[in-house]
Amino acid sequence: MFDVNKIREQFPILKRKVNDKDLVYFDNGATTQKPQSVIDAVSNYYQEENANVHRGVHFLSGLATDKFEATRKTIQQFISAKHNHEIIFTKGTTDSINLVANGFRSLLKKGDEIIISELEHHSNIVPWQMCCEISGSTLKVIPLLDNGSLDMENFNNLLSENTKLVAVSHVSNTLGTINPIKEIIEKSHLIGAKVLIDGAQAASHICLNMQELDADFYCFSAHKMYGPTGVGVLYGKEEILNTLPPYQGGGEMIKEVSFEKTTYASLPYKFEAGTPNIGGVIAFKSSIDFIRELGVKNITKYEDGLLQYATSEILKIEGARLYGTSKNKSGIISFNIKGIHPYDIGTIVDKMGIAIRTGHHCTQPIMKRYNIPGTVRISLAVYNTKTEVDICIGAIKKAQEMLS
Amino acid sequence: MGTIKDIQAGIIEDFEMFDDWIQKYEYLIDLGKELAPIEEKYKTEDSLIKGCQSRVWLHAEKQDEKIIYTADSDAIMTKGIIAILINVLSNQKAAEIVSADLSFIDAIGLKEQLSATRANGLVSMIKKMKLYALALNNK
Ligand SMILES: Cc1ncc(COP(=O)(O)O)c(C=O)c1O
Numbered sequence: 001m002f003d004v005n006k007i008r009e010q011f012p013i014l015k016r017k018v019n020d021k022d023l024v025y026f027d028n029g030a031t032t033q034k035p036q037s038v039i040d041a042v043s044n045y046y047q048e049e050n051a052n053v054h055r056g057v058h059f060l061s062g063l064a065t066d067k068f069e070a071t072r073k074t075i076q077q078f079i080s081a082k083h084n085h086e087i088i089f090t091k092g093t094t095d096s097i098n099l100v101a102n103g104f105r106s107l108l109k110k111g112d113e114i115i116i117s118e119l120e121h122h123s124n125i126v127p128w129q130m131c132c133e134i135s136g137s138t139l140k141v142i143p144l145l146d147n148g149s150l151d152m153e154n155f156n157n158l159l160s161e162n163t164k165l166v167a168v169s170h171v172s173n174t175l176g177t178i179n180p181i182k183e184i185i186e187k188s189h190l191i192g193a194k195v196l197i198d199g200a201q202a203a204s205h206i207c208l209n210m211q212e213l214d215a216d217f218y219c220f221s222a223h224k225m226y227g228p229t230g231v232g233v234l235y236g237k238e239e240i241l242n243t244l245p246p247y248q249g250g251g252e253m254i255k256e257v258s259f260e261k262t263t264y265a266s267l268p269y270k271f272e273a274g275t276p277n278i279g280g281v282i283a284f285k286s287s288i289d290f291i292r293e294l295g296v297k298n299i300t301k302y303e304d305g306l307l308q309y310a311t312s313e314i315l316k317i318e319g320a321r322l323y324g325t326s327k328n329k330s331g332i333i334s335f336n337i338k339g340i341h342p343y344d345i346g347t348i349v350d351k352m353g354i355a356i357r358t359g360h361h362c363t364q365p366i367m368k369r370y371n372i373p374g375t376v377r378i379s380l381a382v383y384n385t386k387t388e389v390d391i392c393i394g395a396i397k398k399a400q401e402m403l404s
Numbered sequence: 405m406g407t408i409k410d411i412q413a414g415i416i417e418d419f420e421m422f423d424d425w426i427q428k429y430e431y432l433i434d435l436g437k438e439l440a441p442i443e444e445k446y447k448t449e450d451s452l453i454k455g456c457q458s459r460v461w462l463h464a465e466k467q468d469e470k471i472i473y474t475a476d477s478d479a480i481m482t483k484g485i486i487a488i489l490i491n492v493l494s495n496q497k498a499a500e501i502v503s504a505d506l507s508f509i510d511a512i513g514l515k516e517q518l519s520a521t522r523a524n525g526l527v528s529m530i531k532k533m534k535l536y537a538l539a540l541n542n543k
Contacts (some may be wrong), residue, residue: 019425047523340480341478341480343457343479343481343482344457344479344480345483346482346519347519347522348481351425358457359457373458373478401435402426402429403433
């Protein structure tokens with residue numbers, strides 16, 4: 001049985017007060033809170049296990065290495081990747097996307113095209129702009145429909161033999177839209193283009209199976225999955241990762257170094273230069289274990305229920321307008337209230353202990369699309385409750401009363 | 405019109421009457437609503453203040469040796485903050501604006517009342533007001 005109170009007990013921060021009020025945390029799209037098991041794993045690493053990985057012959061180095069590699073194995077299982085070495089540890093989603101964009105730079109030429117979408121996070125826009133600038137290739141953008149879903153007809157027209165790569169997010173961090181990535185991947189593959197999926201907002205909410213999905217790259221961040229900051233994953237198909245040049249040079253990523261010629265290590269180490277965030281990677285396993293114990297399908301179901309409830313409550317607020325009303329949505333709600341700047345709402349509800357996000361959410365093209373300065377965003381996690389939704393709606397109504 | 409010091413003392417007195425943050429916020433919101441409008445032609449890219457999450461336009465001109473500020477913002481709380489600053493600094497001599505010690509901000513705990521990004525915005529507003537005064541003084 002899914003007992004949200006039991007889940008909440010595992011998150012010490014949810015017991016704290018903010019501005020003398022019980023914390024209500026609805027900024028999970030930015031980062032989630034951490035369960036005790038993850039916090040313990042980080043501190044236990046520094047207290048009991050600290051050593052560098054893949055280097056020493058001594059006991060601790062072996063222990064740290066085993067635990068580090070155990071996380072890789074856990075993630076492989078979690079996303080049903082074919083091989084362990086298809087899991088590359090990075091600093092986060094942004095770093096994963098940059099790794100791929102950097103690699104593609106040398107594989108693309110003038111006339112080649114990259115397709116992204118209008119709803120991407122800046123992290124899935126800017127690296128491709130940089131990639132295009134250097135390689136001389138062109139960036140194409142799938143536009144949004146009014147309901148915040150992708151204009152798939154337009155996508156079909158954008159695809160051509162010049163398309164070399166399609167990079168879209170699984171779930172929009174601003175609109176909550178779940179994009180039809182399976183269809184995008186199939187169509188892109190038909191013309192020989194590779195596909196990168198930005199899964200930052202999906203990985204702790206939606207069941208993932210890389211072999212079924214057939215994405216060439218899939219990126220996510222541990223800190224949005226109840227795990228530590230500074231750790232992320234790039235999943236890539238073995239044969240495609242092998243065609244990419246290394247991202248950074250340094251220790252760990254080499255086979256042999258001489259001044260005449262250096263040869264690179266095999267996957268995954270070729271892309272893991274330097275000492276990684278060892279404590280973070282080890283603790284990441286605890287957060288995946290936390291998710292797996294609850295079951296991703298159960299999480300999706302619970303969060304969907306909460307999403308529906310919160311959406312209907314927000315729509316009861318006079319003058320409320322939602323952004324992102326596609327049928328297929330994950331637990332992210334963006335809205336504005338007529339005549340009120342989102343920032344004013346955020347500032348006032350913060351005083352009542354409620355953490356929500358206001359602004360452009362690193363998606364300025366979406367703001368431009370709807371011609372708004374920003375939105376108020378509520379983003380859900382598995383520990384949120386209906387009671388918290390009620391408190392939040394009450395606070396927003398109070399803010400509305402003060403502001404009008 | 406009083407001196408910068410006198411006006412600050414008046415604001416501190418106002419704030420002493422408030423029991424909680426709600427009253428302080430309502431005061432700022434009211435000030436924001438009352439702020440005299442800026443002429444549309446002054447809402448330019450140049451008059452935008454950087455460092456604010458909401459947009460703030462600030463215009464200054466010199467009249468009879470005194471600096472007159474007008475401003476606007478798309479967020480009402482931000483407008484309230486700029487209104488407080490205008491109450492204190494507008495219609496004063498440039499030299500006095502530039503050297504003004506705005507101790508009322510700490511006295512009323514304005515920064516603590518605001519989110520971190522808004523507190524940054526407050527600092528940017530004061531900086532821009534002083535810079536305008538400095539530039540106009542030499543004209
Ligand atoms: C859709 C999406 N992509 C990318 C990112 C960037 O993630 P990170 O900052 O962890 O690299 C985020 C998070 O802000 C996101 O929501």
